[in-house]
Amino acid sequence: MFRTGVVVKIDKNKVTVALEEKDECEGCEFSRFCNVSKGGRRILCNNKKNVKVGDLVEVGSKGKNILLAGVFNFLIPILLVVVGIIIGLKIWKSELISFLLGISLLILYFLVFKFIDRWFINTGRIIPEILGVLELGNLTVCASCGKTIRRGDSIKREFEDNDLFFCSDECANRFN
Ligand SMILES: [Zn+2]
Structure with a gap:
């Protein structure tokens, strides 16, 4: 009922979370909220837990939904x-x-x-929520394979005016 991911953007009371896994979209109950693009899967959530960019979080929807x-x-x-x-x-x-x-x-x-x-x-009326924070910190997900990585240990590349992070040279080179 939930997915893990890293907070990559904060916009007022909404946060964008990069989901960890890149595949298995099919059958995922969040696929309709998910934005699949170059750089991985992004999902917009309500920020009720006051999370920060780089936090590893659990996203999900409440039972009522x-x-x-x-x-x-x-x-x-x-x-x-x-x-x-x-x-x-x-x-x-x-x-x-x-x-x-x-x-x-x-x-x-x-x-x-x-x-x-x-x-x-x-309009953001039904979107998933941050259910819990698993780890506070300077994390991100590899834009190529979707693995969770530390920003400090990652390889940073600029791509169309966006900073993208990769787990390895291999992943960075594969991405274009
Ligand atoms: Zn990677």
């Missing part, structure tokens, strides 16, 4: 299909039309839901 996600992802869609079929059967008495109505409602719902979800994320 997970429950809501279950309602929106499963319960409402199933209800919509059932309602669509019942209405279709009552009005047209045709199983095919009822079925198509149910499916249309479902597709419409997901389109609207996606739009609202985006809006919620963009």
